[in-house]
Amino acid sequence: MDSPQPANTTTTAAVTAASLSDSPPVQESPFSNYISNLSPIKPVKTAHVPQGFLGVSSPPLVFTSPRTIPHRETSFFQRSQFTQIPSAEIPENDDGRKNFAGLSNDIGESDNYSSKLIADVRQNNDGENSARDQPGSSSGCVDEYLYDPVDVDCASSANLVNPNAKQSNDVLQSSVSSLTDSNKGILKSDGKNHLRAEVDKSQALSKQAEEDVQGQSRFEIKPVQVEEDQSGNKKSSIKCPNVQSDHASEKNQCDVLETQVVQAHEDYDDNVAASLQGAMHNMVQLEQEASQLQRGLSRRCLQFEEAQWKTIVNSTCSPNLTNYVTGSGSPGSATELESLNSSLVDLTDSSNKKEMVNLSRPATSMFPLRCNEKSPIVVSKPSGIGLHLNSIVNTLPVGHTAAASIKSSNCLKLSNLVEKVPITPKDRMLETKASLAASDTTAESFHNAEPLNMLQSLGHQLTPSNKRKFNPEHEDNFEEVGQESPTKKKRKKSSSLDGEGCKRCNCKRTKCLKLYCDCFAAGIYCAEPCACQGCFNRPDYEDTVLETRQQIESRNPLAFAPKIVPHVTGFAAEDGNQLMPSLARHKRGCNCKRSMCLKKYCECYQANVGCSSECRCEGCKNVYGRKEEYGRTGEIASNIVGEERLDGRIHDKLEMMATNKDLLHAELYDLRNLTPSTPSFQHSDHGKDAQKSRFNSSRYVPSPQSDFSILPSYAKSTRSPRNSHNNNMIPETSEEILDIDTCGQGMDYNVADMMNQISPRHNALENICDLTPLQNPSMTGASSASSKARDWAGGSGLQLCPGSGCFSSGRSLRWRSSPITPMTRLGESKNQEHGTDSGLYDIQEDDTPEILKEASTPVTSVKASSPNKKRVSPPHKHIQDLRSSSSGGLKSGRKFILKAVPSFPPLTPCIDSKGGKNEKQ
DNA sequence: GAGTTTGAAACT
DNA sequence: CAGTTTCAAACTC
Structure with missing residues (x-):
């Protein structure tokens, strides 16, 4: 038996796994001691756990089996994300434990102990996440056990929400337990056939359970309490039971599959194991995709969490999403789809939680409009998650910030979103805070993979606040995640496309309280990227900001309204990677005299929109549409834009979509x-x-x-x-x-x-x-x-x-x-x-x-x-x-x-x- | 990076 | 409302 230690000594999970995996005698290791210390149950555990594991046990086998490990790793990785939420919910976990315990009765004491142990470990542990995150953990079986409890918890939470779901979960659990039993039996005697039967049964049950859970609970959305994960981080204030239930079911399913796989390996039933692994793998992949997408989006979209969350749920519920997923080529199994949906939901939920953390306000506090507005945006995310993030990103039309012209496609998007989304100053402030908090994670998490990048970009778009990070100068007053030199800012601005293409201000005299400040004009707080001096456009000065805004609005009610308005006739065109609102026009028009509307001095040009009759520019040569041409109607412009800017990608994607x-x-x-x-x-x-x-x-x-x-x-x-x-x-x-x-x-x-x-x-x-x-x-x-x-x-x-x-x-x-x-x-x-x-x-x-x-x-x-x-x-x-x-x-x-x-x-x-x-x- | 240019925002 | 000033971004070197 391989000791789990090598894989993860640091993580609690690893520890737990080790303890679990090791037979009682073996447990004498410091790890086991530590674990035992952690939880009162421990003494019992030691005795029991070993038994259960020993019996089933095949932890060693699991560890050894290469097949399972990879899957597991993946699953772990993903799960870490998913699981966070459930883990965060203490009460639910408790319930879940209970439930699990009850369910596990069939399995046997060992299982119960293991579950308890896990629970205890979790409590004591700084973070399950870490444990899970560790990919390398060899703990196949242990992990399973550990996770299973967690999953169960999730399921239990779901159950709380929906009795039916609970039942389904119970079924799953029972199936799992049965599997365990079968394994035991197998150990004693060859029970391949039996194992297969069990596996099939368990699969069927898991599917059914998922269906039940999703179908019944999915549409229900309920706000949930703020949570604190064990690490002490507050997580989302809002949760969707449905999501949880789905998540739980998904987890359960995954766990079951994993367990089955492990068992199958133990039994050397390659066929079964392969089938199980395949299923697991698919699920895991789906989960990962969803989770990645979701994470990226969610983190970036502080504002939209709520809406997003809801939207996601809805989207998940909607057949469209499912179809979409399927259509995307996936897998065909309904189970997978379901799992994906659930995963999406879970992700959303988890992501929301994370982001929500910063946002202490209750969901209700948010503006209704905002929510609605958000929802669209949010929806986009989910959909994006759905797979086409890349396409979306690419296709995304170039937006424009109301106040600030959009410089980068991303920025544009953001700006657009911003425009669409009415956000109260408070919201913004919250966003900013959230963004600040989230910024770290975002930056870290998403740069790695392209998809992630895409997500990032989306996230940026979603949350203008993210765009801006506090300046070093402002650090005094504000938390600044990562400051960038003004140069960078300029670069970013100029480099429209980078994820952060968003504008950042460099105000020196206006304190970022005038429309000169792009941030202020855009209705967002200055943030890290900003190089402003004496900035008052910060959450700390909310009152001041609001006041100033009011003053400005009193003078010009539309001062903060988006400058770029979509042109009726306009088509969306893609400019490079960006979609151009070709027909969009600057609300006020420009007044260029020397730039001929060919430089970013021109707000129209900057926003990638043509000049319109509104413009008083001289010698307009706006490549996006001359003032003179504007009269022709959007057709010309649209054509031009379309011809010039559409991307093959977009076309392809659109076609595919079609x-x-x-x-x-x-x-x-x-x-x-x-x-x-x-x-x-x-x-x-x-x-x-x-x-x-x-x-x-x-x-x-x-x-x-x-x-x-x-x-x-x-x-x-x-x-x-x-x-x-x-x-x-x-x-x-x-x-x-x-x-x-x-x-x-x-x-x-x-x-x-x-x-x-x-x-x-x-x-x-x-x-x-x-x-x-x-x-x-x-x-x-x-x-x-x-x-x-x-x-x-x-x-x-x-x-x-x-x-x-x-x-x-x-x-x-x-x-x-x-x-x-x-x-x-x-x-x-x-x-x-x-x-x-x-x-x-x-x-x-x-x-x-x-x-x-x-x-x-x-x-x-x-x-x-x-x-x-x-x-x-x-x-x-x-x-x-x-x-x-x-x-x-x-x-x-x-x-x-x-x-x-x-x-x-x-x-x-x-x-x-x-x-x-x-x-x- | 500093200086210049530009046009919007703000002010009178 | 028009003209001027202020401002910060965009641009150039």
């Missing part, structure tokens, strides 16, 4: 989330052209649909506004797509709902949407989607209401603006109806209503935005109302609206100017 609906859905979802700026679908072509365009964009399909589907919906919709929205959202796509969209775009819907809730006008908006002739021919899927959307909206609606306070609240200062924009749009449409329209609008709308339709309202909206825009009225309805009511003139209102609209294209595409046009008409 082939696989699920995949496509997932991707679209992600893309959508990621690419707010690329409303490709919106593009003007109505009807045929529109469809054509979509298809042309098939590559683009994903993002565009996601974002733009909405627009079409309202355009087409004659139906109830909401329905129309939904319909619009997913006109052509299958229901699944609709679902995805709804999920991903929950914000949009939410916005609509909010609007409704906030003001009766939302109806008008809906009407507008209906009026809008957007292309979407196919409204079909809407109903389901609409219903979903409604639900979403309902959830978020409350949140939106706060948005009404856009002006007021300091928290949401920036973010609320984004949510507001949609409303502004609505209001805008109304305003337009009432009053005069800005010249641009008039031109487009009045002069060429068709064009407008073609161009899609978004374009108009974009154009409509007044160049001055600085002081645009807040997106709020109230504001709108005020405007409308106020003599202010429709023009001003329109301006507001226009600007506002662009800021949140994704949220309320439906609301766009078109609607206004229609209404007017």
